[in-house]
Amino acid sequence: MNMLSTIFFPTVGFPELLIIAFIVVVIFGASKLPLLGKGLGEGIRNFKTGLKGDDKHQVLDKTREAEEKN
Numbered sequence: 001m002n003m004l005s006t007i008f009f010p011t012v013g014f015p016e017l018l019i020i021a022f023i024v025v026v027i028f029g030a031s032k033l034p035l036l037g038k039g040l041g042e043g044i045r046n047f048k049t050g051l052k053g054d055d056k057h058q059v060l061d062k063t064r065e066a067e068e069k070n
Helices: 003-008 014-028 030-052 056-069
Strands: none
Touching: 014 030
């Protein structure tokens, strides 16, 4: 790593992660954390699916095109 990237993008260690987690709990409350986790997981899953290109809509479009040809 060069010096410039270390200045602008320092590493995030365990103490920093604890501080971030504490701030998230204070802002959203402990009862909302499972909902936030679920939403984040669904967002990541949708993003990965979009990158693969195996979107349900694309599969349905291909099926409809095949049916129209017959």
